[in-house]
Amino acid sequence: MADRPGSSVIPFAPTPGAGGELPALALQGLVIERGGKRLLDGLTARLPRSGITAVMGPNGAGKSLALRAIMGLIPVNSGAVWMHPSVAGAVALVFQRPVLLRRSVRANLAHALKVFGVPRRERPQRLTELIRLGGLTNLADRPARALSGGEQQRVAMVRAFAAQPRLLLLDEPTASLDPQHTGAIEWLIRTAAEGGAKVILVTHDNGQAHRLADDVLFLHHGRALEHTSRSRFFDRPVSAEARAYLAGDLLL
């Protein structure tokens, strides 16, 4: 358990923004090197307190790696992660390919409630809420790993909700899903954001970013090239790389 969030980074505190506001999450010069390659190359970003931030960029840009570094799942070589006190300790991550426990859907969610320290007497009610939220009532007693990919991702989403996260990190949660399941997941993402959670959504789906994002962070070769509002990003991207990416010409 050596890689708790923040354990391998230098503490730093971001300066308040123009309106005196602190970000939900600030990254300061994150560097991750593996085998002599710089996978994150001084990634710096400030993500606003609320709303949905889409993280975009070609394969290998370091998007998934950045989420894992924020979560403390992998050690960083240098740099720092700062979280606003209101979100620190209430962070959840949903992976592109969810790993559900070899138990029923209900038992998976009950396990999460227990892990997240929900008092025993509150668990039954919370469990019912989560099952309903995920539209899982008819699936609750099925073995979780026997469900379809989309159903499993719904379970993974509401499992993350069990933590009552203030910061929700999503790593391409709909990458391999059909439109119907994608819609269900997107509804859950909006529900989280409307509930006040800060959402960071890694996605390759321009349409999805259009539908959901408030702002877009564009990564390339382990650096943040652009961070701007959704409309500016899609209408008038500044960097040549972002223009090429949106045109479908930038694959790496």
Next chain:
Amino acid sequence: MVRTTATILKPILAAGALLALAAAPAVAQADSIIVQSTTSTQNSGLYDFILPQFQATTGIEARVVAVGTGQALTNAANCDGDVVVVHARPAEEEFVANGYGTERHDLMYNDFIIVGPSADPADVASAPDVATALSRIAEAEAPFASRADNSGTHMREMALWEATDADPVAASGTWYRETGSGMGATLNIAVGMDAYALTDRGTWISFENKGDLEILFQGDPALNNQYGVIPVNPEHCPNVRAEGAQAFTDWLLSDDGQAAIAAYRVQGEQLFFPNAQ
């Protein structure tokens, strides 16, 4: 990892509880004694016949651990037994002299015999005495299976070889085969390799895998097989169940016990002849 320590401790506590459960029946059986004895007496079935009578008379359950005489005396000297019934008089007297046992009593006897393949290649059947019989086996270099386990039978076998010119241990691995096993196991080996062997008559009669082996030599007074009983000395072993051990000894030496020994028969043959003084 503080919480992990609790994870480890819990099962250990549970393990203790389980053990306590498993131990319960053993502790409840306080009225029992351990008899350190020999494979020859147990394999013959004698104990299965006489012990129920002893328990019916005294209410004491006698539990028999059957090993070689040497190991039986060692176990008892370690205080892991309450009474010994063995058959190697010099070792028994030493056991008492060392203060491990209170007193040695003659209990019963039978005799040793030499068994071997019916063809009798060393011609021991016609030998005038046991020393000659063994010498012929050595001269013919006919296979001979020895217990070689420091049991009473083995000690006697060694003493019998002493009276000959042969040095069987020097030939170990050739015609002389040291099995290092109990009487029955050694007889099984002798059957398998058509070897001669020295055995007590009781084990032989009740042994069911005789194969081509038969009794080839018997009757020499040097082959007398005397069993003794010795209670373990409570001064040496404070935990010994001295009363039970004494009751067992007294019963074996009593008319009832002696009659029970005499009454045990396998295939119509009496295996042990009581001779308590």
Next chain:
Amino acid sequence: MDPFSSAFVAALELIASLDPNLLEVIGLSLRVSLTALALACLIGLPLGALLAVVRFPGRGAVVVLVSALMGLPPVVVGLVVYVTFSASGPLGPLQLLYTPTVMVVAQAILVTPIVAALARQVIADLNVEYDETLRSMGTSGRMTIATLVWDARYSLLTAALAGLGRALAEVGAVMIVGGNINHVTRMMTTAIALETSRGDLSMAMALGIILIALTIAINGAVMAVRNGMERRAYG
């Protein structure tokens, strides 16, 4: 009749007659070996999980040691336990020598490394899959181990069966510490050894056939239960 046929006939007769001595011996075998297995699981499963999950200096050496101990010679374990529980040994005052309890201890020592080593492998494999997810949830070390053990439960059953097989089959340790006392510490394997030394080979083989049949029955039953439950849990 050749020895094999007569052994089979004797085995069938023994079973058909529900011989009380036979039932007693089978009962003791099951009681001692299952208790030893329970003990071994209580210690071996968390130990295996710890070795699979927690990194600490010297972990590799401990893993090698535990694997090597799977091959502990029963007769050596029997000897060490005998010396320990002998009246003149350190635990002599407990007066447990020649009781089923000390047979449980000896067998638990034999079986624990098997359960621990196999459990470590099974749980390490599962942890490769679960590691990121559980860590991302901030799962405590204790909860991680509990989760892995529970989710690997059907694979761990196989580890337990391997341990039970070892316990039911071994004779060297229980012979020395139990003494093969009739009605007290006589188990299937020590009874087989006794019948062999009595030269009653068909009775010995009959008991052997029953022991093997018993082992097959236990394995079959556990596998059937496992398959049914696994299908329900994993889909």
